[in-house]
Amino acid sequence: MTTTKRITNILTVAVAAMAIMGLWADGTANAAPAATLTSEGKNGEPHNGPLIVAASGDLLETVGSVAAEGGSGDSTRQNTSTLFDGSINTGIANGAQTAANAGGYWGNNHFVEFDLDTTTNTLGYDISLIQIIQCGDKFRAGINVDILVRQVGGSYTSLINPADAGTGSNVNMYAITNDSGPLIASGIDGVRFNFTNTAAGTISGWTVYRELDVVGIPTGGTLPRGTVIFIQ
Numbered sequence: 001m002t003t004t005k006r007i008t009n010i011l012t013v014a015v016a017a018m019a020i021m022g023l024w025a026d027g028t029a030n031a032a033p034a035a036t037l038t039s040e041g042k043n044g045e046p047h048n049g050p051l052i053v054a055a056s057g058d059l060l061e062t063v064g065s066v067a068a069e070g071g072s073g074d075s076t077r078q079n080t081s082t083l084f085d086g087s088i089n090t091g092i093a094n095g096a097q098t099a100a101n102a103g104g105y106w107g108n109n110h111f112v113e114f115d116l117d118t119t120t121n122t123l124g125y126d127i128s129l130i131q132i133i134q135c136g137d138k139f140r141a142g143i144n145v146d147i148l149v150r151q152v153g154g155s156y157t158s159l160i161n162p163a164d165a166g167t168g169s170n171v172n173m174y175a176i177t178n179d180s181g182p183l184i185a186s187g188i189d190g191v192r193f194n195f196t197n198t199a200a201g202t203i204s205g206w207t208v209y210r211e212l213d214v215v216g217i218p219t220g221g222t223l224p225r226g227t228v229i230f231i232q
């Protein structure tokens, strides 16, 4: 087992979620997913913390597949596979579709959906952390996303929909954790991100996303080699 203890830095906002009871692995009445916003100046190309670090070996990268996508803010610079590869590219020029600094250019009513492989892990996955990391230009900084999860045999349910937030020209991240336990959802076989930007507020109708991380382990099973788990 590879265990990495991660200290989450709480800088600005902690948002309590609308709880969907039954998703919480520990079953406690007060357990709820929380969204913690962190904003950090760029430190290089790619960006590598110290506050915001993309996860490698997470579920999207190792057992996930893009099940569906709907829309893009700019399809010529959209490269979904770079969205979970463990690298936070910072170029404000934003790459062409095949470039490493391409990203997710999503706006209102766009979405991306990932299936987690349950061929071997038939009970799905226990999720401890979801990270949504943005880094782009000055005007498209706002993270605005509704995060949904699907339990094995079930349908998609909203996990948390944190407030629109982000600072221009910075790297911005929402980290979703359980405010009172190690897991935010259990028995999950799908994760979906619904982008809900509007033309108002801190965003211009779409946002440049650089990394989506879903960290967890197989439900009720043994860890495959290389699995990353963060203990909050």
Ligand SMILES: [Ca+2]
Binding pocket: 054, 055, 056, 057, 058, 060, 061, 083, 084, 085, 086, 087, 211, 212, 213, 214
């Ligand atoms: Ca990743």
